[in-house]
Amino acid sequence: MAYSDKVLDHYNNPRNVGSLDKKDPNVGTGMVGAPECGDVMKLQIKVNEQTGLIEDAKFKTFGCGSAIASSSLATEMLKGKTVDEALAIQNTVIVNELSLPPVKIHCSVLAEDAIKAAISDYKQKQAAHKPALEPAVA
Amino acid sequence: MEPASQVSYFAALELPEQLSIDRKDLEARFYRLSRTLHPDRFARAAPEEQQRALDASALLNDAYRVLRDPVARAEYLLSLRGLVPADSKYVPPELLEEVFELNMALEEVKMGDREAIPQLRQSHKSFQQMLAETDHGLESDFSAWDSTQNPELLDRLRARLNHRKYISNLLRETEKALESHVSD
Numbered sequence: 001m002a003y004s005d006k007v008l009d010h011y012n013n014p015r016n017v018g019s020l021d022k023k024d025p026n027v028g029t030g031m032v033g034a035p036e037c038g039d040v041m042k043l044q045i046k047v048n049e050q051t052g053l054i055e056d057a058k059f060k061t062f063g064c065g066s067a068i069a070s071s072s073l074a075t076e077m078l079k080g081k082t083v084d085e086a087l088a089i090q091n092t093v094i095v096n097e098l099s100l101p102p103v104k105i106h107c108s109v110l111a112e113d114a115i116k117a118a119i120s121d122y123k124q125k126q127a128a129h130k131p132a133l134e135p136a137v138a
Numbered sequence: 139m140e141p142a143s144q145v146s147y148f149a150a151l152e153l154p155e156q157l158s159i160d161r162k163d164l165e166a167r168f169y170r171l172s173r174t175l176h177p178d179r180f181a182r183a184a185p186e187e188q189q190r191a192l193d194a195s196a197l198l199n200d201a202y203r204v205l206r207d208p209v210a211r212a213e214y215l216l217s218l219r220g221l222v223p224a225d226s227k228y229v230p231p232e233l234l235e236e237v238f239e240l241n242m243a244l245e246e247v248k249m250g251d252r253e254a255i256p257q258l259r260q261s262h263k264s265f266q267q268m269l270a271e272t273d274h275g276l277e278s279d280f281s282a283w284d285s286t287q288n289p290e291l292l293d294r295l296r297a298r299l300n301h302r303k304y305i306s307n308l309l310r311e312t313e314k315a316l317e318s319h320v321s322d
Contacts (some may be wrong), residue, residue, distance in 0.1 A: 035229060063242040
């Protein structure tokens with residue numbers, strides 16, 4: 001199957017490949033997979049404590065070109081957004097941007113799931129982190 | 139002969155609808171039934187009869203392809219029972235972690251040049267072993283399901299099926315990497 005130029009670009013020069021410190025309370029990690037295709041996608045965000053903006057995003061995906069391109073594009077889109085803006089990102093944006101054919105739409109869904117999983121992990125960590133800072137009730 | 143479209147894959151191979159299957163027995167059934175449907179036997183039959191034999195033979199081939207694969211067989215039977223839930227794509231986090239780590243290791247080995255071949259062979263061996271272990275686990279899941287149909291078994295069964303898909307994919311990747319090294 002022929003990949004679009006944009007998919008090929010992200011596939012050949014994936015942006016933001018790598019990982020962030022999983023233990024950092026400002027880092028959220030999302031790990032999702034599609035067993036049908038053997039895909040595994042890890043996507044991480046780092047939120048700036050002061051500004052509340054996503055200052056860094058990294059990914060590592062094992063899968064087809066479209067899955068790699070979808071997650072690569074997702075990390076690009078995430079940077080500079082607030083967590084709520086990031087939550088609003090829908091897979092259709094990725095589909096359009098990469099001109100994904102119908103059979104590859106599930107790759108963009110996987111990327112959207114990864115974003116949501118990363119944010120949910122971040123929120124859980126923040127919730128677990130914050131109450132500890134409040135003075136304990138005697 | 140019943141119309142081919144209404145016959146389940148299990149019925150096509152004259153098997154009860156259950157997950158546990160003896161592969162040798164399945165193979166023997168497939169060859170025996172294939173012979174009874176061979177076009178040569180219908181050379182002088184009426185055209186409708188020839189067509190029916192052809193349809194039955196096509197069904198038999200599909201049935202054999204699906205039933206001999208444990209994952210395809212389980213998914214087929216569960217879908218016959220209407221047991222394909224919305225969350226069938228759910229993969230337990232531990233499994234994702236494991237598959238991710240295995241992929242990382244495999245990628246590192248693949249990046250290596252020809253010197254990586256022994257390591258690739260090693261990965262290949264360990265994936266084969268993991269596949270055998272998963273299949274062993276599947277066999278016991280299958281017979282537990284066949285005898286109890288306990289819905290609580292389904293989650294474990296689905297997790298194991300997903301695990302098998304991932305491992306067989308890794309195995310295939312390793313084989314591809316080995317082939318490309320050998321053909322260099």
